Amino acid sequence: MSRIVSRFPLPPMSLGTERHLTVHAYGDPDARPKAYLQAGLHADELPGSLVLHHLIRRLDSGEDGMPGQIVIVPSANPVGQAQIHRGQLSGRFSMVDGTNFNRDYLNLTTRVGNQVDGRLGTDEATNVALIRDAFADILGALASETEGEPAYLRTMLMRLACDADIVLDLHCDDEALMHVYLAHHLWPQAEDLPAFLESPVTLLANRSGGDPFDESLSAPWAELRERFGDATPIPSACLASTVELRGATDVGDALAEEDADRLYRFLQNRGVIAGGATVPALSRPATPLTAMEIVKAPLPGIVSYRVPLGTEVSAGQPIADLIDPTADDPAEGRIEITAGTDGLLFARRSNRFVWPGESIAKIAGTRALPSRSGALLTP
Numbered sequence: 001m002s003r004i005v006s007r008f009p010l011p012p013m014s015l016g017t018e019r020h021l022t023v024h025a026y027g028d029p030d031a032r033p034k035a036y037l038q039a040g041l042h043a044d045e046l047p048g049s050l051v052l053h054h055l056i057r058r059l060d061s062g063e064d065g066m067p068g069q070i071v072i073v074p075s076a077n078p079v080g081q082a083q084i085h086r087g088q089l090s091g092r093f094s095m096v097d098g099t100n101f102n103r104d105y106l107n108l109t110t111r112v113g114n115q116v117d118g119r120l121g122t123d124e125a126t127n128v129a130l131i132r133d134a135f136a137d138i139l140g141a142l143a144s145e146t147e148g149e150p151a152y153l154r155t156m157l158m159r160l161a162c163d164a165d166i167v168l169d170l171h172c173d174d175e176a177l178m179h180v181y182l183a184h185h186l187w188p189q190a191e192d193l194p195a196f197l198e199s200p201v202t203l204l205a206n207r208s209g210g211d212p213f214d215e216s217l218s219a220p221w222a223e224l225r226e227r228f229g230d231a232t233p234i235p236s237a238c239l240a241s242t243v244e245l246r247g248a249t250d251v252g253d254a255l256a257e258e259d260a261d262r263l264y265r266f267l268q269n270r271g272v273i274a275g276g277a278t279v280p281a282l283s284r285p286a287t288p289l290t291a292m293e294i295v296k297a298p299l300p301g302i303v304s305y306r307v308p309l310g311t312e313v314s315a316g317q318p319i320a321d322l323i324d325p326t327a328d329d330p331a332e333g334r335i336e337i338t339a340g341t342d343g344l345l346f347a348r349r350s351n352r353f354v355w356p357g358e359s360i361a362k363i364a365g366t367r368a369l370p371s372r373s374g375a376l377l378t379p
């Protein structure tokens with residue numbers, strides 16, 4: 001299958017340097033559905049980039065036709081990828097301004113709404129086209145006035161993705177099972193995504209706080225629907241999701257090839273790629289992000305886990321010990337860390353030294369927790 005590779009320059013932050021974003025595109029640029037996939041927004045998270053490498057190889061083989069189009073950005077953050085500091089790649093936060101590369105995306109609901117106000121009608125497809133055009137116009141104007149690499153990169157990635165029917169932002173956690181973040185307003189229509197990925201955890205929230213990339217593209221559709229009411233039909237026309245491809249060290253050709261195949265079959269099911277694919281059963285129901293407990297350390301110490309990833313735990317169940325090896329009496333130098341909710345323990349910490357407030361584990365529960373309000377994502 002023919003592929004066009006484009007390189008978009010990023011504005012240099014220093015003299016004598018030049019960076020660019022590499023974009024691979026398949027299919028007619030006017031074809032629908034359009035799928036946009038990116039990885040490495042947190043530049044030190046490698047599983048997604050390797051998966052997209054395998055997806056590109058698979059698509060290049062041209063075994064099936066492509067009624068739609070696919071845009072792939074295998075390494076979405078050349079800025080973060082250059083942040084090698086004393087032997088460590090540090091790609092989550094910008095060293096220029098300290099911001100998380102997957103936060104602070106523009107909330108364009110009001111601006112897009114104002115631009116289409118008075119022009120929307122009773123035809124859903126026309127409304128979708130008008131809204132997508134407004135997104136593109138606004139982001140095009142913003143790109144020319146955005147200064148600084150981190151902010152420009154955010155705007156540029158949104159421009160590439162803003163007219164897509166499907167947006168998948170591939171990340172990974174620390175030590176984790178596969179998990180998928182989706183908006184409530186996309187559920188259950190988007191159930192085939194975690195089903196094809198065989199993801200045991202699906203976490204739902206419309207706006208989780210912090211304005212991550214995926215929500216900047218999906219949330220406006222629901223918010224515009226609310227603003228304009230039933231007389232002007234506006235669907236959730238952008239299925240945007242953050243996909244956490246397990247843990248940071250789950251990187252290898254065999255696993256990445258399997259994940260690329262899972263994504264391929266999902267894209268077939270969505271009509272982007274030709275060929276049918278039977279939707280597998282979802283292994284575990286989706287749960288609200290407000291029901292995901294982040295178990296935090298009360299004291300500094302060394303964590304020793306009692307349960308592996310994938311354990312269904314109960315509230316009050318000890319999941320780890322926190323050990324102070326300097327205690328006068330070793331018998332008193334440890335405390336039990338317990339689960340605060342019933343659910344699936346799906347993420348742990350690889351660096352076993354923690355300090356107060358640091359996350360030790362994540363548990364996907366079913367009941368909203370009082371502690372889970374405001375910003376629902378980790379920093």
Ligand SMILES: [Zn+2]
Pocket residue numbers: 042045102171172
């Ligand atoms: Zn990430």
